[in-house]
Amino acid sequence: MGATFIEKLLRRNTGIADAKCGDIVTANVDRVMIHDIFIPFVKEKFEEMGFTEIWDPDKVVLIYDHLVPASQLDDPRHHRIGNEFAAKYGLTHVHRSDGICHQLMTEAGYVKPGNVVFGTDSHTTTYGCVGAFSSGIGYTEMASILGTGTLWVKIPETIKVVIDGELPEHVTSKDVILRLIGDLTAAGASYCALEFSGSTVENMTVASRMTMANMAIEAGAKCALFTPDEKTAEYCAVELTEDMKTLSGDPDANYLKTIHYQAEELVPALACPSQVDKIRPVSELEGLEIDQVFLGSCTNGRLEDLRTAAAIVKGKTVAPFVKFIVTPASRKIYLEALEDGTLDTLAAAGAIITHPGCGLCCGRTGGILTDGERVVATNNRNFLGRMGTSKVEIYLASPATAAACAVTGKITLP
């Protein structure tokens, strides 16, 4: 019998030639990411465990993004502890204001195809976009990896998702992943790997795949996996080796199930309050008045997302009373969007452009909403209380839909 992507990847990593789904193996960790909210907790546990040195400081990346720039009195404490931790244990990969962790991990070259990566954030599944196995963990386990360089994992079962054909205009990878989450439900891929393939996926940019991998956790998945190709290699600045190309699921592998979509049948979608799996077509909710639009996050804050939105709002004006907040996912993206005029177009239409970071998405820095307000947002979670009070309605959408809504002040098809 053939092997799934995750079985092949973990066989390579562990050297256990017959490892299969359901087995518990000890993985050798290639890279870890810790963001500013959890750094103090990781440090405390690491020292409580009695470790005195980090297994490989080169493999550790600290990213300040949730609390940048500081907005509450206690925030700077996290950065100070991070700086002290880095100095004490010789960590050199510290990003203090470069952007959102999940964007930086691939953009700055920390994750390569076939790697095993863990992060103290559930959206660590993102790096599956380049064919890495990556998953979120808590701070106690992170402390343990810092000391040992390993983590036990149960090799997950795999759900194969095949998407073929050409996506209609204004239907993006965000609409694809929202539809999938709606069909699977919030627990539908629990403990599973989601393995993506098909011509639609092959034709996608790495950025679009990143959006899908990012949201795999919203169906409960342990990881998302995309087979490395030429685009992946270029993005990661590596040569596409024969070995990397073998990272794909065999047709006769042991799949839990296979789901197939025809791209032409997909439509712009929304995740309605307050569950990510409460998916409805945008067309069914058109006309609903909104108070704010958020374009950004590790899900949809990349250059192609900003360009898509700019093309829609170009020459138009954001509706009165609607705050249209745009957050590029990293400084690199910010500069690129500045250079090619995308930010000009968005600002001219009335957008509020903010610094790269996580603030708005997790309801921590700016853009907070209050009871009875409604927001269309391109991020990945619409949980109760996520972007303000528990009586805020959050609708998750693609950048195209979000931009169309910003112009009309209502839920609108792009």
Add this chain to the structure above:
Amino acid sequence: MGKIFKFHTDVDTDQIIASQYLLYPTVEEMKSHAFESLDDSFASRVQPGDYVVAAENFGCGSSREQAPAVLKALGVKAVVAKSFARIFFRNAINIGLPVIVCKELYDHVNDGEEMDLSLIDGTAEVNGVTYACTKLNPYMQDILNQGGLLASLNREEA
């Protein structure tokens, strides 16, 4: 015996402990905000030895370990659910909070009822009825028995 606090399906980690409290320096300072958006009297009513009972996918959402940590700090003896989200499940075991899968219990018990749970037998008893729970895999049971990952690592070194 402990009292049951019953919650619905897909309880997410933002509902267990919201983002705005994660910056409090200690779990002790966070714990009075547990489940605040769902039931703002939970933290004051729950007593050491009580139980959280939920339906499917308990603890979905973020990786915040503070979610199981506030429940443990409030003295919750165990969470018994039809199923758990995987990061919450791992985190709970790692900090020594028992998380028990029981498919049947949820549909037959009410909020406020008294429950007896035997971790050794893997059974829960409510109103004289005994419900069988799913046992942990031996690897996780071993971590839990030792009081969590911290204790487990310290023991390996000793």
